[in-house]
Amino acid sequence: MASDRFQRRIDRLFDQIDEAVDQLNWAVVRDRAQAVLTLDPGNADAINFLAAAERALGDTVPETPSQSPSSPSTTATSTTTNQPTSFANGRYQVKR
Structure with a gap:
């Protein structure tokens, strides 16, 4: 159970959340809800x-494979070819 001081702070944050919801200001809702969770994680x-704020802001929309560009995979391939290819006693052994 939160102390009286913490509970008053949480109540003020919820008042701000209520006002932000009325104004559809989802960024403020998200920020204040995170603040409440900092004080009372459960x-x-x-x-x-x-x-609700994350849904409204679109922060939790899962990325489908069709939405992901194919260029990062080619970039990852090109960067991995520049990586050392073997180890020697726990250290990289670079062949030139």
């Missing part, structure tokens, strides 16, 4: 507000 209301 707060179910803050978890729900945070999830």
Whole structure:
């Protein structure tokens, strides 16, 4: 159970969350919900507000393979070819 001081702070943050929801200011909702979770990590209301804000902001949209560009895979391949290819007693052995 949070102390009275912490509980008053949490209540003020929830008041700010309520106002932000009314204004559809989801960034503020997210920030204040994260602040509540900093003070009270298991707060179910803050978890729900945070999830709603992330949905509204599009932060939790999973990236599908069709959305991911193919260029990073070619970049990763080109950078891995420049990597050392073998170890010698725990150290890289570079062949030139």
